[in-house]
Amino acid sequence: MRILNIIQCTELGGMEQASLRLMQCLQDRGHEIKVISLNPLGALKEHLDKSGIEAVGMEYRGALGWRSLPTLYRILRGERADALMMTGSNLLAMLTLGGIARGRRLLAMHFHHSVRPDWQWKLFYGLAKRRFDAISYPSDFVRLEAETIVPSVKSITRTIRNPLAVPEKASAEDKAAARRRYGLPPQAKIIGNAGWLIDRKRFDVFLRTAAVVAVKRPDVRFAIAGSGPENEKLQALAQELGIADRIHWLGWIADMRDFYLSLDVLLFNSDWDAFGNTPVEAMTYGIPVVASVMHGGLGEVITDRRYGYLIAEHDPERLGSAIVETIDQPDAGNAENGRFRAVTLSDPARIAIEVEKILQGQIAELSVPEPTRILSS
Structure with missing residues (x-):
């Protein structure tokens, strides 16, 4: 099939990286992919080029991009496509689809619904039901949000996890090189987290937990990978907490492999997350996860202590105690259990087959094989 993927932008956020992995999986199954970005091509373009995925960007002009509609309409009229994906929500872009790939359309949603009032989502999903054959979500949490706001959408919704590559187990030499x-x-001992330094990602909770751990374990250091508008405020908080000399600010990292290999524990905190790619990626590397998420889908992966430590409140004392316990008992088993759990739920081959069926118009005939097991090494 020739598949068009209309995406809001092509930066390196979680949505864009998840979409890239899905496109690569579909490529591996013999499909041709083209990306149409509603904004000028960003940092994801380099990865698209490496994968041989054609991409075209456009200017996003006017409120909600309404002045860009004629350009998008013209681009789509010149395309031949057997199937179509739209990654992310764009009400106006749905109006331009016309008859292209009708009966083989998937809307891939990646964000929670608290960012907009319910009336906007009702308008959006009212149109989406008429334009798409299926709507996917990376977690049951965010899918159920949509079904609560617009119950009638349930007939075409589906939870499809974000595909994750399965990294090879690293040696001690690999880990040492990553730290260098x-x-x-x-x-x-290195405790870390990565992501946009924005309010809802609660890196302030990370730092307050770090302060708790620092008192108990003088051998621990902390690493933060990412950037964002909260950067200066967070560095000031580290000074206030007296741990500034124990925090390593690594900035934005494009390839996260060495970052994960550097860690002993990943500490993740968030108010809202559709799924939480960072902790699940860390789990695929065999990194134990300690997390607090007030609203999100991470609990569908870390269902109990066999797979990690997850609470629904931002409690630095409890989180700090869990980190110290994890450091002191590195062979407790939840790192390997967590790795198997994350890899099983995010198996690329299984997810690609499920999406492929939708894009082939065979939604009612979905028959998905068991996830690929990873062998002990």
């Missing part, structure tokens, strides 16, 4: 790359002390 970022200037992290080789013998210290």
Whole structure:
């Protein structure tokens, strides 16, 4: 099939990276992909080029992009497509689809619904039901949000996890080299997190938990990968908490492999997350996860202590105690259990087959094989 993927933008956020992995999986199954970005091509373009995925960007002009509609309409009229995906929500872009790939359309939603009032979502899903044959979500949490706001959408909704590559288990030498790359002390215990430094990602909770751990474990250091508008405020908080000299600010990292290999524990905190790619990716590397998420789908992966530590309140004392316990008992088993759990739920081959069936118009005939098991090594 020739598949068009209309996406809001092509930066390196979680939505864009999840979409890239899905497109690569579909490519591996013999399909041709083209990306149409509603904004000028961003940092994802380099990865699209490496994968041989054609991409075209456009200017996003006017409120909600309404002045860009003629350009998008013209682009789509010149395309031949057997199937169509739209990644992310764009009400006006749906109006331009016309008859292209009718009966083989998937809307892939990646965000929680608290960002807009319910009346806007009702308008959006009212149109989406008439334009798409299926709507996917990376977690039951965010799918159920949509079904609560617009119950009638349930007939075409489906939970389809974000596909994740399965990294090879790293050696001690690999881990040491990863730490050298970022200037992290080789013998210290490293607690880290990565993401946009924005309010809802609660890096302030990370720092307050770090302060708790620092009192109990002088051998621990902390690493934060990412950037964003909260950067200066967070660095000031680290100074206030007296832990500034124990925090390594690594900035934005395009390839996260060495970052994950550097960690002993990933500490993740968030008010709202559709799924939470960072902790699940860490789990695929065999990194234990300690997390607090007030609203999100991570609990569908970390269902109990076999797979990690997850609470629904931002409690630095409880989180700090869990981190110290995890460091002191590195062979407790939840790292390997977590790795198997994350890889099973995010198996690329299984997810690609499920999406392929939707794009072939065979939604009622979905028959998905068991997820690929990883062998112990």
